[in-house]
Amino acid sequence: MSDTDDDAQQGTTAFELIGGEPAIHALVERFYDLMDLEPGYAALRATHGPDLASAREKLNWFLCGWMGGPQHYVERFGHPRLRARHMPFKIGIQERDQWLACMAQAMEEVQVHPALRERLQESFFQTADWMRNV
Ligand code: HEM
Numbered sequence: 770m771s772d773t774d775d776d777a778q779q780g781t782t783a784f785e786l787i788g789g790e791p792a793i794h795a796l797v798e799r800f801y802d803l804m805d806l807e808p809g810y811a812a813l814r815a816t817h818g819p820d821l822a823s824a825r826e827k828l829n830w831f832l833c834g835w836m837g838g839p840q841h842y843v844e845r846f847g848h849p850r851l852r853a854r855h856m857p858f859k860i861g862i863q864e865r866d867q868w869l870a871c872m873a874q875a876m877e878e879v880q881v882h883p884a885l886r887e888r889l890q891e892s893f894f895q896t897a898d899w900m901r902n903v
Pocket of ligand 1: 824831858
């Protein structure tokens with residue numbers, strides 16, 4: 770068994786590397802806790818409604834599949850169509866950057882391995898940037 774750096778380079782799924790469903794759940798919980806707590810993410814928080822429970826559940830299901838694990842989100846809702854689903858919310862550079870910073874902080878705090886963090890952050894950037902609609 771090689772170490773995590775080697776695995777990341779050889780394309781093992783991010784789902785396996787991060788530690789499966791419990792690790793993704795912990796990451797998503799921290800992501801939304803930080804969004805709620807940190808003044809630096811206020812513009813991002815403001816795009817959401819008062820209750821983050823459904824967003825927590827959906828991002829958790831989505832990321833499992835997105836990282837190469839079980840397709841919980843697709844089984845429940847079909848194709849993610851993420852850009853279309855985000856159209857009701859104003860997403861500009863500020864919201865994009867706050868989403869990415871919030872996720873980077875969450876990944877660091879739940880101690881995602883640095884090599885994996887870097888790989889995920891690049892993919893998150895592509896997805897978040899494509900979501901801009903203003
Ligand atoms: C770029 C900045 C982003 C903003 C401002 C944003 C904002 C939002 C908001 C307001 C919701 C609705 C939450 C609710 O149901 O109450 C949502 C849902 C969601 N977001 Fe984002 N989001 C962003 C980026 C992303 C990215 C990068 C991903 C994935 C990597 C993502 C994945 C999701 C998913 C899976 C849902 C649930 C969609 C559904 O089934 O309704 N979002 N987002």
